[in-house]
Amino acid sequence: MYTVSEGIIRERFPHRWSSCGSYVLESMPFYHVYPGSQCLAIGTTSCNFRCRYCSNAYIAKEDPEIQQGRLYHLTPRELVGMARKFNCRSIVFNVNEPAVSLPSLLDVAEEAKAAAIPMGCLTNGYTTVESTELLASIFSFFNVSLKGISDSFNRTYIGVESSSPVLRTIRRLAQDRHVEVTTPVVQGANDSEIDTIADLLAEIDPEIPWHVLRLLPEDEMKDAEYPNIQAIDAALQSARKKLPYIYFHNFISSQWVNTLCPDCGCTVIERFSLGCGGDQLKRLFCKDSQCPDCGRKINLMSEQACFKSTQRVLQ
């Protein structure tokens, strides 16, 4: 979060982290980046959205001032050192919105680059063109949360006017970054937009992995009904023809978490879903990002591609 002091925008609590831990990338979720690898997951406090169903409201919505006592105080060097100690292949900003902590993240990125550790993030993508470029300079892989399309949904459930900035961000990042997209489905509110979102993503890049999450009702929606899994699965049928990498999860033992080859349909990556940030790699059949059966290229972020893009921006 920021404050204005003497006409200058400053970060209120630089290098204060609400979370810092070692987890598998699948649990973030990133399904198409270094399968099965550990990442150092970090987060700060606050958000530029006010989602009614926020899973981390005690971090994202609570006054950061009163959270200071429980935060980690770690310098960029210490964070990167921690990633090394825990054999983490990447550093991922999750929990809250990275755009609220850009100066700290720029510092971490510099240190991470020197250590050849790529960074990724979960973002709501609701950023200005300038901020998006800053994010692109920090992170080489993204999971952008496209929560809904219609203005009315965004006003009612997210607290913003429009999804246009998010779509603009996805378009921009998809040009030269690895992008996955996540949409939590709120039954009766944005489930009717599933086909529209699929069309939009397919138009940007049909190879984008799309995580359709069954909403876990939390925060202001704690007493809401759990969305119907069969109904959402049925609603995804036509979308699956447009996007080959659609995943439907965020509930225990989802059977829609494997990656299938878009050409021959063979299973190329198997995963377990423990729901709610607990996904894991089960088996990886791809070799050199190719389908073992037909040789089709699978959209997997490779080591080489990652460092190439990071170097281009951070040099």
Added chain:
Amino acid sequence: MSIAVVDARGWQNTLDLKTGEKIETTGPVIDMVKGVLQRHPYPGDMDPGSNRWVSDTALDLIDRYGPRFVFLAYAAQYFSGRYTPMTKEARARMISDVFREAERFVSASGFAVIVVGTGDMTPLLGFINLTRLNGLAVCTHWSTRYAGLYEPSQDDMKVLGEHPHVERIIPREEVVGLFNGTPDQASRVPEYLILAREGYAFKTISDAMRMPVMIPSLNFDIPLHAPSHAVGAITGIRQALEKDLLEKNVALIAVEGVGLDEFLWPHLPCRNGMEWYYYEPGEAQYLTIVSGRHRFLDYPTGSGYKYFNGNEGTTRSYPFSGHFKSLPEGTFGSTFPGKSIAVGNKSMFMHMVAGADLSIECFARNLYNQGTMAVIHRQDKL
């Protein structure tokens, strides 16, 4: 094959517990269990109806399965007490409600009971920050007493040795020696185990983001309600259970987050560990209770310390069983010839530690309520 039936609210899936693979199978026990899951959606870890869910689910299973041994865990007060600031009066009411719930279960089921409190809670006074050591400190966020330490520098040892809230630093050999550990067990014990003083918790990497207001006390002794038994140590509870089961149906009830100070039924103190070690609430404590021998070294994460292996593989067995990677041997349910069930709202480990024919537990991770899971170890007793 042990079968898991997952109920994610309005959607059920049947799995091979060991592989996590979906399976197509039916049978009278599976159908019965599916019905019980459907009738009893889990209200959430800190919901006022959470402990009632345990009793209601157990009573439903008892009606349909007719077990002789029941293992229950009531944990709502542990989660609420840990994370919700409350007055002494509110806490007393909450504890009283747990015992009322246990009474309701006893009265409705007619089972004799042995009740064990897993230990008192105490206000969190502060953290011992281990994030800036040269070495690597690891700790599960549910544990407050113990943290593991790897490759510490001399400076680390000096800082920790002088820290006012660190009670002791114990080398691996002493930890393993206390429990006569095998070389395999020793390999999973950290180089040092750091012990916190009462009221303090360790801050390490991978802590939960929620701030606790209360943490487990130094529970060297825990309360045991076992009418007509004199049980001196946690490892003696199984014997009392076996004796009672010769004559009557028995329910073993674990009341989480309640210790000698707040236990409302007649009880005696029961030793909850050995020498400097005591069990914090978790898998190892339950396993020790039901197997009648110390299990501190068997399941590192559930024992209060965390085992770090940065090269752990990604493919594993029992993916829906928390930290367990194999079925623990020596559990009470697995050796008891009569019918047995277990129901709990603590975590996804009842089915492993109880070894009961049928288990039903909440599937909640870090307080996020995702539904319930039943595990069927035995179908042949119906």
